[in-house]
Each structure stands twice: as C-alpha cells, then as structure tokens.
Amino acid sequence: MLTRDQAASKIMVALDKPDAKSALAVAEQLQGSGCWVKVGMELFYAAGPAVVKELKSRGFRIFLDLKMHDIPNTVQGGARSIARLGVDLFNVHGAGGLAMMAAAAKGVSQALETGDIDKAPMVIAVTQLTSTSLQVLNEEIGISGSVEDAVIHYARLAQSAGLQGVVASPLEVAAIKKACGSGFVTVTPGIRPLGSDVGDQTRVTTPRDAVDLGTDYLVIGRPITAASRPAEALDTILKEMTLS
Numbered sequence: 001m002l003t004r005d006q007a008a009s010k011i012m013v014a015l016d017k018p019d020a021k022s023a024l025a026v027a028e029q030l031q032g033s034g035c036w037v038k039v040g041m042e043l044f045y046a047a048g049p050a051v052v053k054e055l056k057s058r059g060f061r062i063f064l065d066l067k068m069h070d071i072p073n074t075v076q077g078g079a080r081s082i083a084r085l086g087v088d089l090f091n092v093h094g095a096g097g098l099a100m101m102a103a104a105a106k107g108v109s110q111a112l113e114t115g116d117i118d119k120a121p122m123v124i125a126v127t128q129l130t131s132t133s134l135q136v137l138n139e140e141i142g143i144s145g146s147v148e149d150a151v152i153h154y155a156r157l158a159q160s161a162g163l164q165g166v167v168a169s170p171l172e173v174a175a176i177k178k179a180c181g182s183g184f185v186t187v188t189p190g191i192r193p194l195g196s197d198v199g200d201q202t203r204v205t206t207p208r209d210a211v212d213l214g215t216d217y218l219v220i221g222r223p224i225t226a227a228s229r230p231a232e233a234l235d236t237i238l239k240e241m242t243l244s
C-alpha cells in the first residue's frame, strides 16, 4: 500500500496550458503536494525555458515533454540544451531508432562533462502514443501485431540505447518490466478516474489500476487541470491510490 507522499511523488501533472500565467495558476494550487509537473509542447512553445525555471524555483520536479524525433546530431544538441535547463526527465520518440536515442543520452553526458549540470536527467522513449488504438497501429501507421508487441520492441531498443525507461500506457507496464527488468522506468499517461472524459486517449486505466499494474509514474492532465478545483481533483486521485 502506498502512503500519500509516495502516491503524490508518482504523479506528474501535465500543465497543458497556452501561457505561463495559466500554467502557474494551476501549479500554485498543486504546490506542496509533492507531485511533479510536466511541461509539454503547448506551454513550452509559448513560454519557453523561463516557465521551466519558474516551476523549478517553486520546488517542482519537472518532466519536459518535447518528444524529440530528428536526426541523431540534432537530437544530441537538443538533449544537451534540455539537460542544461535542469529538468529531471525528458523524452524522445522511440521511432527515431537506436542511434537517435543513443544521441540523446550522449547529449546529456556532454552537459554533465562540461559541468553545466551536476545531475543527469532521466531520458525516456515514447513507445506508442496512448491515443493510438490497435486499429490505428495496424491500418494507419502500418505496424502489424499487437500494441504490446510494438511497445516492447521500442522498450528493448530504448534500453539498448542506454535510456532509463519508456512512456507507454499502464496496460503495457507488466510486459515492459518483464522484458526490461523492474528498474526500467515506466511513465504512463492515459489515466482516467472513473467517470471522467476519455477524450482523445484510447489505452486508458484508472489511477488505482495504474498503480496496481505496477507503473512508476502516472501522467495526468485534464482530469486535474480542467477541474474547477485542481487541488481537490488531485486529492481525490491520491485517496483512490492509497486506499488499502
């Protein structure tokens, strides 16, 4: 059974907001809870490194979700720049392949070697987006087989490239841990408390099921950030996660 602090430290709240002001307004309500925040494309493209630094100064651990997917040289430089921002975790697309993922890890090593940072952020790979259904995977993307097979393929590749973990849905966590070991980190969006809108996600579980399935981190956006009282929404989720 999880304590409340343990549960909170597993939650990454996705601050998908159009500007720093609205993101920081949500962050203010989460302050002191012990949760992480995730800065993704919408917020970073609008507010840039300044909002990352502001969130960091408010004591949050930060997942910078920019899902890099480019040639290895570009990703290496991008990873070096991200590492220098002092974030705790960032991601790349597994679909970029082994050399690209290894380049991301190298960019982090360079930031360490030059003394720009003293602690390396974790780097993880997106396997198959949690909005991707089996039908989309097979018929649109053109990858045959099950979603789990595709996820495991990228998880193994990410591990070979020296990354610390992957993004997947909680439904694939057990298979990832079996293939890559229990220490290989799983970060899982696609979290929907009972009764909340699934929206564009397809591979979803409740927060409690995600915990029971063994995930390390739960990425939760709209169920918290679109609530009229985000702190209360977080509180309800934490209660569900800690019930014995």
Ligand SMILES: O=C(O)c1cc(=O)[nH]c(=O)n1[C@@H]1O[C@H](COP(=O)(O)O)[C@@H](O)[C@H]1O
Binding pocket: 014, 016, 040, 065, 067, 091, 126, 128, 129, 130, 131, 167, 168, 189, 190, 191, 199, 201, 219, 220, 221, 222, 223
């Ligand atoms: O890398 C991610 O964070 C990510 C990967 C993925 O497969 N699915 C996914 O939803 N995400 C992110 O997780 C968050 C989920 O938000 P909600 O659907 O609002 O809970 C969003 O910020 C997405 O960008």
